[in-house]
Amino acid sequence: xxxxxxxxxxxxxxxxxxxxxxxxxxxxxxxxxxxxxxxxxxxxxxxxxxxxxxxxxxxxxxxxxxxxxxxxxxxxxxxxxxxxxxxxxxxxxxxxxxxxxxxxxxxxxxxxxxxxxxxxxxxxxxxxxxxxxxxxxxxxxxxxxxxxxxxxxxxxxxxxxxxxxxxxxxxxxxxxxxxxxxxxxxxxxxxxxxxxxxxxxxxxxxxxxxxxxxxxxxxxxxxxxxxxxxxxxxxxxxxxxxxxxxxxxxxxxxxxxxxxxxxxxxxxxxxxxxxxxxxxxxxxxxxx
Numbered sequence: 001x002x003x004x005x006x007x008x009x010x011x012x013x014x015x016x017x018x019x020x021x022x023x024x025x026x027x028x029x030x031x032x033x034x035x036x037x038x039x040x041x042x043x044x045x046x047x048x049x050x051x052x053x054x055x056x057x058x059x060x061x062x063x064x065x066x067x068x069x070x071x072x073x074x075x076x077x078x079x080x081x082x083x084x085x086x087x088x089x090x091x092x093x094x095x096x097x098x099x100x101x102x103x104x105x106x107x108x109x110x111x112x113x114x115x116x117x118x119x120x121x122x123x124x125x126x127x128x129x130x131x132x133x134x135x136x137x138x139x140x141x142x143x144x145x146x147x148x149x150x151x152x153x154x155x156x157x158x159x160x161x162x163x164x165x166x167x168x169x170x171x172x173x174x175x176x177x178x179x180x181x182x183x184x185x186x187x188x189x190x191x192x193x194x195x196x197x198x199x200x201x202x203x204x205x206x207x208x209x210x211x212x213x214x215x216x217x218x219x220x221x222x223x224x225x226x227x228x229x230x231x232x233x234x235x236x237x238x239x240x241x242x243x244x245x246x247x248x249x250x251x252x253x254x255x256x257x258x259x260x261x262x263x264x265x266x267x268x269x270x271x272x273x274x275x276x277x278x279x280x281x282x283x284x285x286x287x288x
Contacts, residue, residue, distance in 0.1 A: 009161060016164040017157065020171045035270065038240050041189045042233030043131045045124055046196050057201045061117060069204030073113055076212050077106050083214075109211040116207045120200050120226065127230035134237050174264055181267050188274045189236070196229055224287040228278075231285070235277040243270045 047054050084098050112119070159167075203222070210219035246266045282288075 012161055013157075013164060016161065016168050019168050020164070035185060035240060035243065035267075038185070038189055039131075039237055041193070042236050043128060045121075045128050046193070046200065047121065049193050053197060057197045058117060061201050061204060065202055066113070066116075066204045069113055069116075069208040072205055073109055073208040076209055076215055077102070077109065079215070080105065080212050105211050109208070112210060113204060113208055116204045117200070119207070120203050123226055124196070124230050127227075127233060130231070131233045131237055134234060174260065177264055178267065181264075181271055184271045185274065188271070192229065192232060192236075192278075199226060199229060221288055224285045225282065228281040228285040228287045232277050232281040235281055236274055239270060239273045239277065242273075243267075 041049075046057075081102050084102060199222075203226075206219040206222035208219070209215045209217075210223075243266060246269075247263060
């Protein structure tokens with residue numbers, strides 16, 4: 001009877017250990033890959049990220065939005081001329097230099113509007129240069145090593161059925177958690193690029209208001225938002241660098257079970273900080 005009990009106990013332990021290792025083996029692979037690609041994704045310019053989408057956005061901006069921006073610019077410059085005339089003693093004191101000033105401002109406004117797409121891309125080129133230089137300094141690996149799981153299997157073999165059953169249930173929870181975190185990282189990184197394309201498509205309209213003192217707040221705020229989104233990639237890269245240091249600090253931990261939960265906690269922290277990069281970048285550049 002003792003032989004049968006020992007055999008059942010050994011069989012249950014084997015099933016639980018295999019179940020735990022099956023849930024945890026390759027668990028971090030998707031997250032490791034996704035986190036490792038963040039530096040590549042944020043270091044890619046909008047033109048290089050997806051050529052098809054970029055071409056579509058450029059066409060929409062130049063053929064649909066730009067004519068509307070031209071109408072906005074016409075209104076803004078007419079409003080500018082009226083304001084200049086009224087400010088000079090309600091049309092009683094008019095100098096000819098005012099018209100030369102207005103013509104010059106109109107010329108500058110048209111020049112800015114006709115080169116809106118190039119200006120926007122120049123902002124992202126500067127930001128990508130900063131990100132690419134930073135990527136060379138943040139070179140730590142973000143991979144959770146397989147040695148952690150090897151140590152875990154040795155630890156599991158010395159445990160009883162009760163604790164093994166609890167760990168098996170924990171491993172199921174961890175598995176679903178890491179899948180969810182993988183999706184979150186994907187959404188944050190790719191969502192930023194979609195936001196960049198959407199902002200770029202409407203760029204001519206706020207740029208058409210920049211030359212006017214009263215109406216120019218739209219264009220100024222847009223430019224600050226553009227800088228915030230562009231340099232958000234740098235903040236995301238900083239988050240990845242911090243995550244890499246934290247992950248490597250637990251990879252050699254003597255407690256593999258605690259190390260796995262620490263890795264999950266650090267990944268949750270990474271997702272939270274990636275979410276915060278957008279609002280933090282906007283607060284730094286004063287964008288609303």
